[in-house]
Amino acid sequence: MTDSAPRSRLRGDSGTPAQSPVLRQYLEAKGEHPDAILLFRLGDFYETFQEDAEVAAGLLGITLTSRDFGRAGRHPMAGFPAHAAEGYIARLLAGGQRVAICDQMEDAAGATGHNPPEQSPRGPRLVRREVVRVLTPGTLVEAQLLEPGRENPLLAIARAGEVFGLAAVEVSTGRLELSEVPARPGALEEILNRLAPSELLVADEEDGETATPEGWSVARLEPWRFEAERGRRRALEALRVRSLRGFDCDDLGPALGALGAALDYLQRNRVSLPPEVIRLRRSRPGGAMHLDAATVANLELVQGLGGTGRGLLGLLDRTRTPMGARCLRAWLLAPLLEVAAIDRRAGAVAELVERPELREGLEGCLRRVRDLERLTTRTAQGHAAPRDLGAIRESLPALDDLRAALAGASAHALVAARERVEPEAELQALLAGALEDSPPAAAADGGAIRAGFDPRLDALRGGIQEAQAWIAGLEARERAATGVRGLKVGFNRVFGYYIEVGNANRLPLPEHYQRKQTLAGAERYITPELKERESVVLNGEQAILAREREVLADLARAVAARAPTLLRGAEAVGELDALAALAAVAVERGWVRAEVDGGYGLAIRGGRHPLVEAALPAGTFVPNDTLLDAGTRLMLLTGPNMAGKSTYLRQVGLLVLMAQVGSFIPADAARIGVADRIFTRVGAQDAIAQGLSTFMVEMVETANILNHAGPRSLVVIDEIGRGTSTYDGMSIAQAVLEHLHDAPGLRPQESGFVGAPGGCRTLFATHFHELTALSRRLPGLANHRVEVSEAGGGVTFLHRIVTGGADRSYGIHVAEIAGLPAALTARAREILAGLERARPLAEPTAAAAEAQLALPIEVEHPVVRELAGLDIETMSPLEALNRLARLKALGAEPARG
Secondary structure (H helix, E strand, O other), X not given: OEOOOOOOOOOOOOOOOOOOHHHHHHHHHHHHOOOOEEEEEEEOEEEEEHHHHHHHHHHHOOOOEEEEOHHHOEEEEEEEEHHHHHHHHHHHHHOOOOEEXXXXXXXXXXXXXXXXXXXXXXXXXXXXXXXXXXXXOOOOOOXXXXXXXXXXXXXXXXXXXXXXXXXXXXXXXXXXXXXXXXXXXXXXXXXXXXXXXXXXXXXOOOOOOOOOOOOOOEEEEOHHHHOHHHHHHHHHHHHOOOOOHHHOOOOOOHHHHHHHHHHHHHHHOOOOOOOOOOEEEEOOOOOEOOOOHHHHHHOOOOEOHHHOOEOHHHHHXXXXXXXXXXXXXXXXXXXXXXXXXXXXXXXXXXXXXXXXXXXXXXXXXXXXXXOHHHHHHHHHOOOOOHHHHHHHHHHHHHHHHHHHHOOOOOOHHHHHHHHHOOOOHHHHHHHHHHEOOOOOOOHHHOOOEOOOOOHHHHHHHHHHHHHHHHHHOHHHHHHHHHOOOOOEEEEEOOOEEEEEEEHHHOOOOOOOXXXXXXXXXXXXXXXXXXXXXXXXHHHHHHHHHHHHHHHHHHHHHHHHHOHHHHHHHHHHHHHHHHHHHHHHHHHHHOOEOOEEEOOOOEEEEEEOOXXXXXXXXXXXXXXXXXEEOOOOOEEEEEOOOOOOHHHHHHHHHHHHHHHHHOOOEOOOEEEEEOOXXXXXXXXXXXXXXXXXXXXXXXXXXXXHHHHHOOOOOEEEEEOOOOOOOHHHHHHHHHHHHHHHHHOHHHOOOOHHHOOOOOOOEEEEEOOOHHHHHHHHOOOOEEEEEEEEEEEOOEEEEEEEEEEOOOOOOOHHHHHHHHOOOHHHHHHHHHHHHHHHHHOOOOOOOHHHHHHOOOOOOOOOOHHHHHHHOOOOOOOOHHHHHHHHHHHHHHHOOOOOO
16 A cells, blocks of 8 residues: 555644634644544544544544534544554554554543543643654554564665665564665565565655555655665664674665665654664575565465465464564575575474473473563563563563573574573562562553552552541541531542531531532531542542652663663574474474585475375375486476376475475475575466466566576476467477576586586476477476376376376366266267377477477468477577567467468
8 A cells, every 4th residue: 555645735724713722733733744644632532533534434433423613613523432542543554544643741630531621722721732653554563553473564665776775674673674685677576575564665756766566555755865874874873883884784875775764764653763672684695595476375385375274384383472473484484595504493493303301391481481572672662561561570580491491402503592591680570579460551550569669659558548548437537526427428529528417417517617519408518637638549649650650661761771681582582482383393293304405406205295284184195206416407297187286396395495494394304405596386377456367477477487597496387388378388388498408597506417407406397298208308307297097987196296297187087076067078078089089199200309399280370480480599588478479469360271
């Protein structure tokens, strides 16, 4: 969703002479934030007015009414109770709105309930209000508005020539990640897919250099805010340092410009990011694999196909803490590329697998740790509630126990994480001594601080208790002193405490009784002593709340002072939690550790698809082997529909990815050479929103693969060419295979592969059985098929991958088991038999194989002549797509014999 221009000029704006004080106050606040829904606090309610009210009423399903502002007339109004604000705000944000909260900064005498009467300039002064917070999708810190298991980054993008500068700011945890990447086609989409930002921040430029894809929440700022040198100064100010060398960011340009714009945006939206919580890091290319959107979707990394069901993340996520869940998700979407880093992570998982007592002890500690990362950040930002401080208090003892549980660990990753978790005995003792066992959700509720912790608070509470006890005994004392049996002591919110004497029981009363109120049947009095005690009780409650706020602020400052240490420990806890989760699922499902090296090979024995296996009864999934080495770089897979080709292709991609994440994998054994990219072209679907047909989606995804694949890439392509005619599809499929086999840029450079057939590791499934003839002249291509058993006129899919090519698709059999009428499938068999007699499949001649696969065409067609003239050895992917457009046009012309 794109940020819109400021709303139209507000009705009754500052040029109107008849404004009431409240309306003027509202319009001043609204003028500062014209692009946000302004929530204006009136007593116990948040109200919206004018155009905001119309929008809010529609999104929230609340009543649209109006309010009379005197000579300024009536204005639309819609509101909701302040105590329920979080739910309403969440719905406004989900509706694509920004929300500005204009709160009362002081108590309003008598201003309680819905729409309290405000004071005029001639009476008591107007209640002071200020915008205290502007909520946007990428600037949230409130726990109720965030998903615990995923990051919520604000991504600022600056472009300088052919470079994108990126600043990913996670406001709820203080993480800042800077990077610079080439501004090549598709780069921005890859970035958005990897980081999944909740909000984008770009320069408001007419030339559209930082134009973003549809479907993202976008805010635009003035271009000068993205200037690199200005960003450098803003970063130094925010970090309170003199140099960025210690953060490995000193040589950055546009990335610092993006960071400066992000810091401006946070300041404008009243978001604090104290230096104590900022963790600035630089992300360099080559540390992690970049996954495009197609691969994330096709491999079902986060969710099932079609956006429904559980993906791989759901299967692996056995984490106990929100930090662990966020860490595991980040690992899964950015597999490692360095063999040493993969070994360290997998080695830690292996130790936890092999030592159940170590894993169980770690898990027991993790269960007691709350979201320490976000709790600490929120506290340092000044947004902590008493219950947040209580959650920090509860987590600290678990950190000590966690260090003890890992005392005997030997894996590098476990030892390194343990060392980053530091004891916090002093802070733990402070919070334990200060906070009640069950602190309230809000400071305004009172009762957060233990008795005996703060002498001033104890004195205030003692004074109230003494005054309340005196008032409680006043009625009995006054009855005895005055002889009036019907005398009562009461209280109401208007008149406070009083002594009531009925007219029927009236006797001479003491001189110190002062008449306060006359009723139809009684008189109410006050005495100097009662008035004094009343003042202690009524004012003391406010004094206690004020003092509790002061104590809570002191506690928050103590937490903030330890924020760097706490956040370092929280990050380590997240990593330990993610490692324990990977170990737990490995033990439960019987997975093994893959051997990952720097080679170009891929050998998997008894591999299984983790998601499909989990969905089937135990022991029913059919495992398969995969071998791609110096002699065979490309696997051409043929076989019937529904026999398991797509499952097998996805399976191989998943196992490679999981191994590079550091996870164990479902296989008997595996040796995997690191893949720098995993590309997938699987399934057929339209992209109607982008105006793309099934075939165009195929071509766009294939072009992305051919333009970006390298010698270390793993390419998985399933059924390319289904979206067009048979001739077009087969021609394109063959051309793609030849490119993947022959392109110089895809040839491995390792010594063991010199002189061997070229091409990157590729699994290519097709229903064009004629393509199996390519193995005669492409030495690096090997034919494989899904085995089928035929007996008694029936067909059984065995789901086993064997060598050799298939000669038919068994499509009519699939139609039968899908439930098509028997008469229809019988007729289909007759037609198929006739076609096979007229145009039998034949092995191509050697001469034909050297040039182009023979196509079963009875007459010469313009497409055939065009294909014969193609120089496919030198044609680039872009040229192939352009030539394809011409072929499609020729396909509409009549054939000439």
